[in-house]
Amino acid sequence: MADHHHHHGHDHDQGHDHPENHYSDMQARVKALESLLSEKGLIDPAAIDAIVETYETRVGPRNGAKVVAKAWSDPAFADWLKRDATAAIASLGFTGRQGEHMRAVFNTPDIHNLVVCTLCSCYPWSVLGLPPVWYKAPAYRSRAVIDPRGVLAEFGVALPEQTRIRVWDSTAELRYLVIPERPAGTEHLDDEALADLVSRDAMIGTGVVRAPEEQA
Amino acid sequence: MNGPHDLGGQMGFGPIAPENNEPIFHADWEKRALGLTLCCGAMGHWTIDESRHARENIPPANYLSASYYEIWIRGIDMLLERHGFATREELFSGRMSGAGTAPKRVLQAENVPATLARGGPCERPTGTKPAFAVGDRVRTRNFNPTGHTRLPRYARAKQGIVEVVQGSFVFPDDNAHGRGENPQWLYTVVFDGPEIWGEGADPTLTISIDAWESYLEPL
Numbered sequence: 001m002a003d004h005h006h007h008h009g010h011d012h013d014q015g016h017d018h019p020e021n022h023y024s025d026m027q028a029r030v031k032a033l034e035s036l037l038s039e040k041g042l043i044d045p046a047a048i049d050a051i052v053e054t055y056e057t058r059v060g061p062r063n064g065a066k067v068v069a070k071a072w073s074d075p076a077f078a079d080w081l082k083r084d085a086t087a088a089i090a091s092l093g094f095t096g097r098q099g100e101h102m103r104a105v106f107n108t109p110d111i112h113n114l115v116v117c118t119l120c121s122c123y124p125w126s127v128l129g130l131p132p133v134w135y136k137a138p139a140y141r142s143r144a145v146i147d148p149r150g151v152l153a154e155f156g157v158a159l160p161e162q163t164r165i166r167v168w169d170s171t172a173e174l175r176y177l178v179i180p181e182r183p184a185g186t187e188h189l190d191d192e193a194l195a196d197l198v199s200r201d202a203m204i205g206t207g208v209v210r211a212p213e214e215q216a
Numbered sequence: 217m218n219g220p221h222d223l224g225g226q227m228g229f230g231p232i233a234p235e236n237n238e239p240i241f242h243a244d245w246e247k248r249a250l251g252l253t254l255c256c257g258a259m260g261h262w263t264i265d266e267s268r269h270a271r272e273n274i275p276p277a278n279y280l281s282a283s284y285y286e287i288w289i290r291g292i293d294m295l296l297e298r299h300g301f302a303t304r305e306e307l308f309s310g311r312m313s314g315a316g317t318a319p320k321r322v323l324q325a326e327n328v329p330a331t332l333a334r335g336g337p338c339e340r341p342t343g344t345k346p347a348f349a350v351g352d353r354v355r356t357r358n359f360n361p362t363g364h365t366r367l368p369r370y371a372r373a374k375q376g377i378v379e380v381v382q383g384s385f386v387f388p389d390d391n392a393h394g395r396g397e398n399p400q401w402l403y404t405v406v407f408d409g410p411e412i413w414g415e416g417a418d419p420t421l422t423i424s425i426d427a428w429e430s431y432l433e434p435l
Binding site for chain 1: 221222223224225226227229230231232233234235238240241242243244245247248249250251252254255256259268271278280282283284285286289290292293296301302306307308309310311312315316319322323324325327328329331332333334335336337338339366367368370371382383385386388402404406412413418420421422423424425426427428
């Protein structure tokens, strides 16, 4: 610790100084790390490309929206989701990392569900993709459990006073997907049009789904 | 451990500040950080529980001021050094000076789709029957372990009700420290807001955690 105050900013290439200096430029830090691990044969940089491409193009909240739309239009599927969400979601082709053990929780007029991970950033990747920054940040993780109505207000959601709020803290490997309430006036819509109404936030519980005429 | 990661109920972090039309990544290094973290994990030398515990060991002032991908990189640095893949000097210089541990596996690009699709299921059979049933009243234990645990501080020594028996799962408190998977029954336990937060708590609030059996005592 003695050299903590000495070499700020000009010695990214020295190993003896305080490690804190090395996290001030993350672009440089990660570049150095990738280069080292690649030289050591521990990683395949093309595998990193493939991982990034997966979460940029194939695995994201449109997957979850399809699950919600089908739950709304197909009561047998909704029932399956309640009993065995992992299998029901897998039947639509959505499986894998951070979605191995899925649970679907259904909003009703009486209960609004909200999902958080107070201890890290657990999130159902297979149906929602990578979590947004706010989901992983201290403000949301600290407040969702103690002040959920205040949190919801910041997302523009005002629930009736009597609506009960259920917060799910994802402390284990179960991953929770909120099935929001289907808005009135959507009876004529097919699954694709229904899915278009469903936002990522509605599937975390920080949003609700509004009818098309309200969304404009 | 009572680390900086255990945030439930803490105050002073300000508004949530969601970003409209948030991009999936905010910088190129975040993409590499995601991929590096997954590739390093895929070598098979540490568990997800050990990697979570590494992040929890980041000094609090650093943890709370870091972006989440920075937290991941700090965690990976610790794990690579601990498992002998690289020295600290190599990590921070980016220059190799020796071989280090040989990896069990290296994730190749062509195997990425199958690896991500498989994930890492952690439900495991136990030789025991669940000690608790749906509807049982339980109290969470009061403890302050110096190692890894998934029982948040705000939910210790609180009374709740078993809502679901979820199956039996790898026990992270052991697995994070190389003591084996030692699966236990896992329960969704629901608490009334006032039981957790006391005076002034929102009476319409209930909170649940997923609790391993050894976190719970019968009432």
